[in-house]
Amino acid sequence: MDKICILIDSGNSRIKARAFWLNHPEAEKNLDKAIINEITIYNQEYAKLVGFVERITRDGNIAKVYGVTVATENIRTDLENVFRSFDLEKSKDFNQKEPIVWLESEEKAFSIKNLYENTKQLGVDRWFGIIGAHYHLTHHLKVDSNVALIHVSFGTATTVDCMHNEQLIGGTILPGLQMMFDSLFRGTAHLPKVAVSASDIVNFPLTTHAAIQTGVVCAQAGAVFRQIQKLWFLTTQVPYVFISGGAKETIVDEINSICSHWSTAAGLAQVECIELETTVLDGLQYYVSNKG
Numbered sequence: 001m002d003k004i005c006i007l008i009d010s011g012n013s014r015i016k017a018r019a020f021w022l023n024h025p026e027a028e029k030n031l032d033k034a035i036i037n038e039i040t041i042y043n044q045e046y047a048k049l050v051g052f053v054e055r056i057t058r059d060g061n062i063a064k065v066y067g068v069t070v071a072t073e074n075i076r077t078d079l080e081n082v083f084r085s086f087d088l089e090k091s092k093d094f095n096q097k098e099p100i101v102w103l104e105s106e107e108k109a110f111s112i113k114n115l116y117e118n119t120k121q122l123g124v125d126r127w128f129g130i131i132g133a134h135y136h137l138t139h140h141l142k143v144d145s146n147v148a149l150i151h152v153s154f155g156t157a158t159t160v161d162c163m164h165n166e167q168l169i170g171g172t173i174l175p176g177l178q179m180m181f182d183s184l185f186r187g188t189a190h191l192p193k194v195a196v197s198a199s200d201i202v203n204f205p206l207t208t209h210a211a212i213q214t215g216v217v218c219a220q221a222g223a224v225f226r227q228i229q230k231l232w233f234l235t236t237q238v239p240y241v242f243i244s245g246g247a248k249e250t251i252v253d254e255i256n257s258i259c260s261h262w263s264t265a266a267g268l269a270q271v272e273c274i275e276l277e278t279t280v281l282d283g284l285q286y287y288v289s290n291k292g
């Protein structure tokens, strides 16, 4: 039976899992071709993960389970228990001692270097996110691997990570979209609780709802634009911008709008913003497929 690898990306709000064929002939270069299935669940929806793994075991034998987590120790243990319940170690194909091999940020993966002062302090989702974005740059866009790129994740927190010459040169962390809305509601007497609504994003807001929606979206987009500008000043290249995370839909238009105003005013090439669904899983799959 063919061998399967399961990948886990455990974030602060959600868990994403993917199964792929380990020995697919094109597994190293074209990740999509080897993917069997994937699932996104909220933390604690473990029954759905159990169902996903059960369905996968009908297709082949699970040989590896790799994961990254930035969530709590409890969630990490719960996830390990989910995989322990399948008795995977009884199969001769399963060649790891732990139910999940948790990966960490490293100083180097392939030709990509991590310049964070303390390597392991860099969120492991950010590390595999940048590896995933670099995979898309070189394998899908087929662009020179040294060009400037940014990976943005609009998750529970927002992160904006910059890369040049295959080096992760640094990045920023800010509260995510929902966290910004929640903090305004919690920290003031008169501001309402708002839910995301794209139609409230206008140039000059004249209602409280629109003022909050627009303010928060501009803060998110502005944080991304500032890193685009800085990377351009450093490298004189207009960077490729890869955007992922649950809140991206709401913010991407504002980023495109700022970038287009800037490119036109400064006479620069347009910034290319590329939306990706599961950059961390892509980075993980590329890593596992190519590192063996």
Ligand SMILES: Nc1ncnc2c1ncn2[C@@H]1O[C@H](COP(=O)(O)OP(=O)(O)OP(=O)(O)O)[C@@H](O)[C@H]1O
Residues within 6 Å of the ligand: 010, 011, 012, 013, 014, 015, 125, 154, 155, 156, 157, 176, 177, 178, 179, 196, 245, 246, 247, 248, 249, 250
């Ligand atoms: N359909 C949606 N429309 C708008 N915003 C959304 C949507 N779904 C999720 N979000 C927002 O996306 C953010 C969470 O994104 P996501 O679910 O990708 O988080 P996560 O992957 O668990 O994050 P992290 O990896 O940072 O822990 C929150 O701000 C949430 O409000």
Ligand SMILES: CC(C)(CO)[C@@H](O)C(=O)NCCC(=O)O
Residues within 6 Å of the ligand: 011, 012, 070, 121, 122, 123, 124, 125, 126, 155, 157, 159, 173
């Ligand atoms: C910033 C988050 C929360 C984004 O998911 C995560 O990557 C994390 O917990 N990072 C650790 C701190 C750091 O990356 O410097």
